[in-house]
Structure formats: structure tokens, C-alpha cells
Amino acid sequence: MEAVYIDKNSSLVDACRKGSRKAQFDLYKLYARAMYNVSVRILNDEAEAEDVLQEAFLDAFTRIGDFRQETTFGLWLKQIVINRSINYLRKRKVELVSVDEVDLPAEEAADGEYEQLQADAVRKAMMLLPDGYRVVLSLYLLEGYDHEEIAHILQISEVTSRSQYMRGKKKLVEILEKSGIAR
Missing domain, CATH: 1.10.1740.10 (RNA polymerase sigma factor, region 2, helix turn helix motif)
Structure with a gap:
């Protein structure tokens, strides 16, 4: 049933x-x-x-x-x-870089550093990210999908999803630091 x-x-x-x-x-x-x-x-x-x-x-x-x-x-x-x-x-022929052999650091248990930031500033900074990073970050952080689901949606490997997430997160922090929002 x-x-x-x-x-x-x-x-x-x-x-x-x-x-x-x-x-x-x-x-x-x-x-x-x-x-x-x-x-x-x-x-x-x-x-x-x-x-x-x-x-x-x-x-x-x-x-x-x-x-x-x-x-x-x-x-x-x-x-x-x-x-x-x-x-x-x-x-648009967005290509997500596949990095099957990359050792990824363990994901942080909580993304608490983002909770402190102003939501508008983070959204604006996310718009500055390359498509691959932005899509994975959006699906993971904002839409609540896990890496397995993102891999399925984007037709990429889970490792690629995780690497795009980690790289995108790092780039996002850099953008926010340059704008004086993150320390």
C-alpha cells in the first residue's frame, strides 16, 4: 500500500x-x-x-x-x-571537475560558521562562485540534499560532489573574507 x-x-x-x-x-x-x-x-x-x-x-x-x-x-x-x-x-556545458583520487578532509560536523554570517551576504558571495561550486553548495547547504543525491541529480560521482563542496566552501570563505564579512 x-x-x-x-x-x-x-x-x-x-x-x-x-x-x-x-x-x-x-x-x-x-x-x-x-x-x-x-x-x-x-x-x-x-x-x-x-x-x-x-x-x-x-x-x-x-x-x-x-x-x-x-x-x-x-x-x-x-x-x-x-x-x-x-x-x-x-x-551551458558546465563541467564539474572530477577528482576521484583526491583525499578529502572530513566534513566539519556543523556548518556553524555560516550561521553567524548575514544570509544576504552569503547569497551574494555564492553568486560569485563558479557554476560547479555554486550548484553543489546550493543543493547541499540550501536545498538539503546529501552528496549521494547530488551525485545522482548532477550525474557525477559522490567524490566529485564532495570535492566541489569543499572547494566551493573554501572559495566562499575567501570571498567573504575579502569583503570583510568572515574573519
């Missing part, structure tokens, strides 16, 4: 399944800003993020019948947005 997750927006989802344009618009209003932010963090390009947003909603509303309510609509939509954003990056 499949688990069905009922969320507060299930009536809107049901109305969308029946073709309600108003329900589609209401879901769009509820999720557009958050989904745009997810995409812009990955792409670092506002115009492309807007394109991804429109395509993701179109895709979601076209495939609403496939949504099985095993999770919330928002999480299902977020996965569509992330996948579309990654596809845009691939179109």
Missing part, C-alpha cells in the same frame, strides 16, 4: 487535475517566488531562472496526473525546478 501525503494544498491540486485555471494560478502564486529563488541560486541568471520557473509550472500542470501525493506538491515541484535548472546548466 502506497503512502499518500496530504498537504494543505491538496484541494488546489485536485482542482488543477480537473482543469481549473484559477487553482493553477493560486498554486503559482503560492510557489513562484520560492521556486524562482531555488532556480536562481543554481543558475545565477535571473532570466534563465524565470524561464525555468515558467517551464517547470507548465510541466507540473501538464503532468499533474502523475503527482501521486507521496510528498507535498511543493517538494514535487521543487524537484522539477531543480532538474530543469540543472538541464539549463548542462546546456
Whole structure:
């Protein structure tokens, strides 16, 4: 027996399944800003993020019948947005450097040093990172994916995900130190 997750927006989802344009618009209003932010963090390009947003909603509303309510609509939509954003990056031919033989230091148990920093300053600094670093950091730190999931999403090895994360984190700290935010 499949688990069905009922969320507060299930009536809107049901109305969308029946073709309600108003329900589609209401879901769009509820999720557009958050989904745009997810995409812009990955792409670092506002115009492309807007394109991804429109395509993701179109895709979601076209495939609403496939949504099985095993999770919330928002999480299902977020996965569509992330996948579309990654596809845009691939179109740009972003290459993540594979370092299969690199010894990586153990990840720090907590990323507490980032919690102290101003969120806006960190977001701005992240936009200065190369695509590969920014995408892995965004997926790991902001979207909550682990390295196994990131490897699957980006079609890279876990080692590459970890190395991109560690290098990106180091570069982010350097950028923040130059701006006087981190010590």
C-alpha cells in the first residue's frame, strides 16, 4: 500500500487535475517566488531562472496526473525546478571537475560558521562562485540534499560532489573574507 501525503494544498491540486485555471494560478502564486529563488541560486541568471520557473509550472500542470501525493506538491515541484535548472546548466556545458583520487578532509560536523554570517551576504558571495561550486553548495547547504543525491541529480560521482563542496566552501570563505564579512 502506497503512502499518500496530504498537504494543505491538496484541494488546489485536485482542482488543477480537473482543469481549473484559477487553482493553477493560486498554486503559482503560492510557489513562484520560492521556486524562482531555488532556480536562481543554481543558475545565477535571473532570466534563465524565470524561464525555468515558467517551464517547470507548465510541466507540473501538464503532468499533474502523475503527482501521486507521496510528498507535498511543493517538494514535487521543487524537484522539477531543480532538474530543469540543472538541464539549463548542462546546456551551458558546465563541467564539474572530477577528482576521484583526491583525499578529502572530513566534513566539519556543523556548518556553524555560516550561521553567524548575514544570509544576504552569503547569497551574494555564492553568486560569485563558479557554476560547479555554486550548484553543489546550493543543493547541499540550501536545498538539503546529501552528496549521494547530488551525485545522482548532477550525474557525477559522490567524490566529485564532495570535492566541489569543499572547494566551493573554501572559495566562499575567501570571498567573504575579502569583503570583510568572515574573519
